[in-house]
Amino acid sequence: MCDNNSTIKLSKNPVLHGRSKHFDVRFHFLRELVRDETVELRYCGTKNQVADIMTKGLSLEAFCMLREELGVCDVSGAEDK
Numbered sequence: 001m002c003d004n005n006s007t008i009k010l011s012k013n014p015v016l017h018g019r020s021k022h023f024d025v026r027f028h029f030l031r032e033l034v035r036d037e038t039v040e041l042r043y044c045g046t047k048n049q050v051a052d053i054m055t056k057g058l059s060l061e062a063f064c065m066l067r068e069e070l071g072v073c074d075v076s077g078a079e080d081k
Helices: 005-012 025-035 060-070
Strands: none
16 A cells, blocks of 8 residues: 555556666665566555554544554543453
């Protein structure tokens, strides 16, 4: 899942020009995986990026939504045993 349409398009159409010629080996490896249909890159809007819960400061609403997407439950009301 990726929130960058340009990256997805570039992985499907390997046009090299001044802005993409510096990409390193990792990107070319990803391009090969897409070409060989080993992986499929799909667009995921910025608000739905589950990884953001680990990398960004979020509003409580966004945090709770992403926490639910991860399958992590809220135990703040649970009794201690």
